[in-house]
Amino acid sequence: MLIETAPAPKAPLWTRLPVVHQLRQSVGLQRGMLVVGLVITGVFILTAIFAPLLAPYGYSQLRDDSGPFGAQRAPGGEHLLGTTVGGYDVLSRVIWGSQTAITVMVIAIVLSIFAGVALGLVSGYFGGWLDRVLVVICDAVYAFPALLLAIVMGIVISGGRSDLWGGIFAAAISITVVFIPQYFRVIRAETVRIKAEAYVESARVLGASNGRIMFRHVLRNATRTLPLIFTLNASEALLTLAGLGFIGFGIEPSSAAEWGYDLNKSLSDVTSGIWWTSLFPGLAIVLIVLGITLVGESLNDLADPRLRSRRAPGKTTAxxxxxxxxxxxxxxxxxxxxxxxxxxxxxxxxxxxxxxxxxx
Known part of the structure; x- marks a missing residue:
């Protein structure tokens, strides 16, 4: 029996982009979650990029032409969200804090992706004693608590000084070390599965080198699930940075704005009825983690056929x-x-x- 079907029209390029494709594929509650997550994440990224234009004052500014700001001033007037116990403008600290957060997230995710993918690819492709050693090492590293490791790395890297880049790299590298085993496990498992496929065996028979097979055939098909891990790890990186600042290992206010540090300094204000110094930094952390988590969970559901909602048969255009x-x-x-x-x-x-x- 011979069945001849007309070729389906090719979709425009913009509809095949990663996030756009999942957005068009989603339906119902999944689409709502994805849209809300993308909106919150987009606002966060735009705020970090345009922080110098959006913030009314600098992150360490204590006075203007009219004089000092004053400590613990209520929201209103020239300070829409009030001032902190140290005399900083709360709105400016919240806006500038997005830059610090996104810098740590980008550095941590990029470093962990490169290291985890490289180790997982080599371990899964070659196997043997190298594979066993790398698996044991990654399992041992994964057992360390992220926050404890971040504290140790912060002391080693910055030498106890919480300056801008010392604090950023201390948090980023500690998060990187914790995230590497996650990427390693995913890439290694995919590499072990893909290297047994027929097209990989054909390339090997035709004389392709190991490097060409690894990067041309295996790597391209083994990294499809990385965006899911990326979104989920981004929120964890932000929480780790906030935790460092909250327990006193964050970045000093004269070097950069950091939400965890601001929460730490506002603990005594809560018992005095001064709510604005802790509400807005905490709300920023909650909203951004929520937005990134919604995006990650939606992409995870859409990538799993068992969780993905099906379109109605009447919407099929074939x-x-x-x-x-x-x-x-x-x-x-x-x-x-x-x-x-x-x-x-x-x-x-x-x-x-x-x-x-x-x-x-």
């Missing part, structure tokens, strides 16, 4: 040009496609297990 049922005969589906063909026969004449294209 068409059939012609079907050769018997030699010399052609059955035309008509403008209704498959639905039109099936509707042309009475429902009572067909058994649920019958093939509508089977020659009678």
């Amino acid at each position: 068409g059939v040009a012609g079907t050769s049922v018997v030699p010399g005969g052609t059955l035309n589906a008509g403008p209704g496609g498959i639905d039109g063909l099936e509707a042309s026969s009475p429902a009572s004449d067909q058994h649920p297990n019958d093939d509508p294209f089977e020659a009678k």
Whole structure:
């Protein structure tokens, strides 16, 4: 039985972009979660980029032309969100803090992706004693608490000084070390599966080198799930940075704005009825982690066929040009496609297990 189908029209390039493709694929609650997560994440990124234009004052500014700001001033007037116990403008500290947060997230994720992917690719492809050693090392590193490791790395890298780049790299590198085993496990498992495929064996028979097979054939197909891990790890990186600042190992306010540090300094304000110094930095952390988590969970659901919602059959746009049922005969589906063909026969004449294209 020969079935001839018309080639489906190729979708525009912009519809095949990673996030756009998942957005078009999502339906119902999944689409709502993804849209909300993308909006929150987009606002966070834009705020970090345009922080110098959006912030009314500098992150360490204590006075303007009219004089000092004053400590613990209530929201209103020139300070829309009030001032902190140290005399800093809360709105400016929240806006500038987005730059610090996104810098740590980008550095940590990029370093962990490169290291984890490289180690997982080599371990899964070559196997042997190297694979066993790397698996044991990554499992041992993964057992360390992220926050404890971040504290140790902060002391080693910055020498106890919480300056801008010392604090940023201390948090980023400690997060990187914790994230490497996650990327290693995913890439190693995919590499072990892909290297046994027929096209990899064909490339090896044709004389392709190990490097060409690894980077041309295996790596391209083993990194499809990385965006899911990236989004989930980004929120964890932000929480680790905030935790460092909250326990006193963050970045000093004269070097950069950091939400965890601001929360630490506002603990005594809460008992005095001064709520604005802790509410807005904490709200920023909650919203951004929520937005990134919603994006990650939505992408995870869409990548899993068991969790992905199906579109209604009526929304299928595939068409059939012609079907050769018997030699010399052609059955035309008509403008209704498959639905039109099936509707042309009475429902009572067909058994649920019958093939509508089977020659009678």
